[in-house]
Amino acid sequence: MKNLVRKLDSVDFLKMDRRTFMKAVGALGATVFLNTYKTEIVSALELEETKLIWLHGSECTGCSISLLNAGNPDIAQALTKLNVNLAYHETLLAQQGIFVDGKLANTSELNSEILLEELIEEGNYILVVEGSIPNGPNGSGKYLMLGNRTFKEILGAAAKNANAIVAVGACAAYGGITSADSDVAKDTDYRGVAFSKKDSKGGMLQELGIDKPVINIPGCPAHPDWVLLTLGAVILGKINIPEDLPDVLDQYGRPKVFYPPDHTVHENCPRRGFYDRGEFDDQVGGEKCLWKLGCKAPYAHADCAIRKWNGSVSMCTQAGGPCIACVEPDFPDMARPLYVEAEDKGVLLGANIDTISKVAVGAAAVTAGVHAVRRMKGE
Ligand code: SF4
Ligand code: SF4
Structure with a gap:
C-alpha cells in the first residue's frame, strides 16, 4: 500500500x-x-x-x-x-x-x-x-x-x-x-x-x-x-x-466501483481455497468455506473481501461469519434463512454445490470458465 x-x-x-x-x-x-x-x-x-x-x-x-x-x-x-x-x-x-x-x-x-x-x-x-x-x-x-x-x-x-x-x-x-x-x-x-x-x-x-x-x-x-x-x-x-x-451507477443505483456488477465477495474471500477444494465447515468456528453454514457471498456484489472492514483488518467471512449479501436490493429476503445453505440457488450459473464439491479439482476450472464467459459477453 x-x-x-x-x-x-x-x-x-x-x-x-x-x-x-x-x-x-x-x-x-x-x-x-x-x-x-x-x-x-x-x-x-x-x-x-x-x-x-x-x-x-x-x-x-x-x-x-x-x-x-x-x-x-x-x-x-x-x-x-x-x-x-x-x-x-x-x-x-x-x-x-x-x-x-x-x-x-x-x-x-x-x-x-x-x-x-x-x-x-x-x-x-x-x-x-x-x-x-x-x-x-x-x-x-x-x-x-x-x-x-x-x-x-x-x-x-x-x-x-x-x-x-x-x-x-x-x-x-x-x-x-x-x-x-x-x-x-x-x-x-x-x-x-x-x-x-x-x-x-x-x-x-x-x-x-x-x-x-x-x-x-x-x-x-x-x-x-x-x-x-x-x-x-x-x-x-x-x-x-x-x-x-x-x-x-448500476441498475440498482449503486456506484459500480464499490459494488461491481461482475464481481462478488466470494471471488476474493480468504476462505476461497477451501471452497475450490470442496472443503466446507459444518459448524461455526472452523477455518473452511462457510457455504454450508449459509454464506451468500456468491450473490453479493461488493468489494468487502478486497477493501476489508474495520480499518482494512478483516471482513465477515474472514471473521467466521457467513456473508448475508447485505448489499443486495432484495436483502434480507433473498438471504433467508441467513445461516442455512441456499439449496435452491446454484452458485455457478445453476451448477449444484454438491456436484462441485465432488469434483473439487474441476471447481476452479468451472469458475474460470464463468469469468471467461462473462468476459466474452462483455459483462
Ligand atoms: S466462505 Fe462464502 S465467500 Fe468464502 S469461499 Fe465460502 S462461499 Fe465463498
Ligand atoms: S454481509 Fe455484507 S458486509 Fe459482510 S461480506 Fe457480505 S456484503 Fe460484505
Missing part, C-alpha cells in the same frame, strides 16, 4: 477525468484518498463549504455508527478535509426538542425542527438519508412521526431542495430489514428513497411524485469508505449529477 501511495503522490488527482478518478477511489481506501490529497484538493479548489443534511428514518442507526467507526481519518477529520458542514444529523446535533430546561425553545440554535426547516428553505445542500420510510398505515406515513410531521413529508420537502441525494444503508436504499416479508409488511409498507426492494419505481420519492436521481450506498451497515468516497466524488464534482449517473 505504501508503494501505491508513493506512486499516486505524483499523480494529480484533480486533473483526473471522472472515469480515472472513480477507478482510483475504488482501489484506495478513504484513508489514503483523504490523507494524500487533502491539502492539494482544498488549496487548489478553495473548496466551498458543502452543507449536509442527514435524515434518519426507520433504522437502527448502524450506518451512522459504521461511519463513526471510520478510523483514520475519523468522521470529523474527513468532513473538515472536504470542508463539509454537517448541518443536520439528528443523533449528533446539539439541538433538542420544543422545550429545553423547561423553557420553550423556538430558535434554530435550540430547536432541531426549526433548524431543519430553515436549512431546507435555504437549499444548496446534499441530502443523505439513513433508514427507510414507512408509507403505512394506508399511505399516511404515520408510522414514523417527527414532531407533528410524518417522516414521509419531511423527506419530500428535503428532497425537493437538495442538490444531490444519497441513500445510505440497505434500509434507505431498498427498504432493508424493515421491509422484510412479514405479516405486517403490507401495512407498514416501508420504502427505500428511490427503490422498494428491486422495484425502481416503488421508492418513496416516486410515491411523492418527485423525480430526482438518488445514489444508493447499500449495506447493513454501509462501509464508511463507500459513504465517504462517494460523498467526496460528488463534492469534488467528479460525479456530475445527473449526467454521469447512468455510467457510474
Whole structure:
C-alpha cells in the first residue's frame, strides 16, 4: 500500500477525468484518498463549504455508527478535509426538542425542527438519508412521526431542495430489514428513497411524485469508505449529477466501483481455497468455506473481501461469519434463512454445490470458465 501511495503522490488527482478518478477511489481506501490529497484538493479548489443534511428514518442507526467507526481519518477529520458542514444529523446535533430546561425553545440554535426547516428553505445542500420510510398505515406515513410531521413529508420537502441525494444503508436504499416479508409488511409498507426492494419505481420519492436521481450506498451497515468516497466524488464534482449517473451507477443505483456488477465477495474471500477444494465447515468456528453454514457471498456484489472492514483488518467471512449479501436490493429476503445453505440457488450459473464439491479439482476450472464467459459477453 505504501508503494501505491508513493506512486499516486505524483499523480494529480484533480486533473483526473471522472472515469480515472472513480477507478482510483475504488482501489484506495478513504484513508489514503483523504490523507494524500487533502491539502492539494482544498488549496487548489478553495473548496466551498458543502452543507449536509442527514435524515434518519426507520433504522437502527448502524450506518451512522459504521461511519463513526471510520478510523483514520475519523468522521470529523474527513468532513473538515472536504470542508463539509454537517448541518443536520439528528443523533449528533446539539439541538433538542420544543422545550429545553423547561423553557420553550423556538430558535434554530435550540430547536432541531426549526433548524431543519430553515436549512431546507435555504437549499444548496446534499441530502443523505439513513433508514427507510414507512408509507403505512394506508399511505399516511404515520408510522414514523417527527414532531407533528410524518417522516414521509419531511423527506419530500428535503428532497425537493437538495442538490444531490444519497441513500445510505440497505434500509434507505431498498427498504432493508424493515421491509422484510412479514405479516405486517403490507401495512407498514416501508420504502427505500428511490427503490422498494428491486422495484425502481416503488421508492418513496416516486410515491411523492418527485423525480430526482438518488445514489444508493447499500449495506447493513454501509462501509464508511463507500459513504465517504462517494460523498467526496460528488463534492469534488467528479460525479456530475445527473449526467454521469447512468455510467457510474448500476441498475440498482449503486456506484459500480464499490459494488461491481461482475464481481462478488466470494471471488476474493480468504476462505476461497477451501471452497475450490470442496472443503466446507459444518459448524461455526472452523477455518473452511462457510457455504454450508449459509454464506451468500456468491450473490453479493461488493468489494468487502478486497477493501476489508474495520480499518482494512478483516471482513465477515474472514471473521467466521457467513456473508448475508447485505448489499443486495432484495436483502434480507433473498438471504433467508441467513445461516442455512441456499439449496435452491446454484452458485455457478445453476451448477449444484454438491456436484462441485465432488469434483473439487474441476471447481476452479468451472469458475474460470464463468469469468471467461462473462468476459466474452462483455459483462
Ligand atoms: S466462505 Fe462464502 S465467500 Fe468464502 S469461499 Fe465460502 S462461499 Fe465463498
Ligand atoms: S461480506 Fe457480505 S454481509 Fe459482510 S458486509 Fe460484505 S456484503 Fe455484507
